Amino acid sequence: MKPRKISDNVYFLGVPHWNRRLFDSLIPLPEGTSYNAYLIKSANATVLIDTVDPAVSHVLFDQLNELGVENIDYVVSNHSEQDHSGAIPEVLERYKKAQVICSDKARDLLITHLHIPEEKIRVVKDGETLLLGDLTLQFVYTPWVHWPETMVTFLKEEGILFSCDFFGSHLATYNMYASMESHLEIANKRYYAEIMAPFRGVIKKNIEKVEALNPKLIAPSHGPIHDDPAWIIDLYKKWIDDKPENLALVAYVSMHGSVEIAVDHFCDELTSMGVPVKRFDLAVSDIGELAMALVDAATIVIAAPTVLTGLHPLAVSTAYLVNALRPRAIAATGILSYGWGTKAPEQLQGLLTNLKKEWIEPVTFKGLPNHETFEQLSVLAKKIADLHKEAGLKD
Numbered sequence: 001m002k003p004r005k006i007s008d009n010v011y012f013l014g015v016p017h018w019n020r021r022l023f024d025s026l027i028p029l030p031e032g033t034s035y036n037a038y039l040i041k042s043a044n045a046t047v048l049i050d051t052v053d054p055a056v057s058h059v060l061f062d063q064l065n066e067l068g069v070e071n072i073d074y075v076v077s078n079h080s081e082q083d084h085s086g087a088i089p090e091v092l093e094r095y096k097k098a099q100v101i102c103s104d105k106a107r108d109l110l111i112t113h114l115h116i117p118e119e120k121i122r123v124v125k126d127g128e129t130l131l132l133g134d135l136t137l138q139f140v141y142t143p144w145v146h147w148p149e150t151m152v153t154f155l156k157e158e159g160i161l162f163s164c165d166f167f168g169s170h171l172a173t174y175n176m177y178a179s180m181e182s183h184l185e186i187a188n189k190r191y192y193a194e195i196m197a198p199f200r201g202v203i204k205k206n207i208e209k210v211e212a213l214n215p216k217l218i219a220p221s222h223g224p225i226h227d228d229p230a231w232i233i234d235l236y237k238k239w240i241d242d243k244p245e246n247l248a249l250v251a252y253v254s255m256h257g258s259v260e261i262a263v264d265h266f267c268d269e270l271t272s273m274g275v276p277v278k279r280f281d282l283a284v285s286d287i288g289e290l291a292m293a294l295v296d297a298a299t300i301v302i303a304a305p306t307v308l309t310g311l312h313p314l315a316v317s318t319a320y321l322v323n324a325l326r327p328r329a330i331a332a333t334g335i336l337s338y339g340w341g342t343k344a345p346e347q348l349q350g351l352l353t354n355l356k357k358e359w360i361e362p363v364t365f366k367g368l369p370n371h372e373t374f375e376q377l378s379v380l381a382k383k384i385a386d387l388h389k390e391a392g393l394k395d
Helices: 054-066 088-094 104-114 184-213 229-240 258-272 287-296 313-325 344-351 371-390
Strands: 010-017 033-041 046-049 074-076 099-102 121-123 129-131 136-141 151-155 160-164 217-220 248-252 277-281 299-307 331-338 363-366
Touching (some): 033 054, 033 217, 054 088, 074 088, 099 104, 104 121, 136 184, 160 184, 217 229, 248 258, 248 287, 258 277, 258 363, 258 371, 287 313, 299 313, 299 371
Parallel strands (some): 046 074, 074 099, 160 217, 248 277, 248 299, 299 331, 331 363
Antiparallel strands (some): 010 033, 033 046, 136 151, 151 160
């Protein structure tokens, strides 16, 4: 992709990664991803805001060459993770005078993760400004979006907020602006659900910092630029709100059909009681889709058979993911089967320690579900429906 002009002083150096289908060897990327760097040319200095993943760094350097960049004074590292800062060592090798700007907690990460020489790093304080002659950069700490060292950079004269991972989306696209993407909300929600959701408490404070800057553009390091900042900020406010939706997430795995029979009955009962269900077969489901449902769900149900004496491994990994993402659900439970013995109920509860919400005793049954099992599942559905009503969740 060629570099593109945002203004007379700022260039968009977007690098789509069309065929990348997995991030961190974990997160599915159904629409690929992109890595965005930004170049600022002022009267007195040239600044590179973030870099790109080393796998595609040659595209970044082709763009810099096309723009005739012979010198870079500063490289701003808003976030030390390799898909943003991984090409900094190569930038420093090519542009010998460049100095890296980062937050106080980022210094050690850049040294240990990328072996950047300490003498090349300049730490800035929260709120500190850097005068570039006719332009001014302001650095604002935004910790835990999604690492402890993250910050954003604000170009004051033009109202452009360079937000790195904050407000990003995994989406390979030729479109530079969000208004040109008709289905961007799903990509943004998937990104939020998989990466930002565990930190929604601190994100509230970081959004307040962002709003105080009153940006005209929000330029993230994944996905297109938000030319309507209020749109993405309002979505984040919705997702971080403490009140979930009237929705039950049912994640299940079934080896011989017993659990699936129980899940069929349970989902029918919940739906008939006015609680919508999002159901995921863990053997085939996209964890990104599951993570998006976790953002909304008021109750989480994990259904699984016993393997030896414990949970099926797919249920274990799902429970681990749920626990790590810290959803805003008000309740959690399980539907668990076994052949001759099981410790699955205790194991499941032990895997969900981050959910400081109501734990409902799981329905546990031996072999095929019978009439008594179906009655217990109906009672469980009623408990969940009543909890949702008591919480004031709408149908």
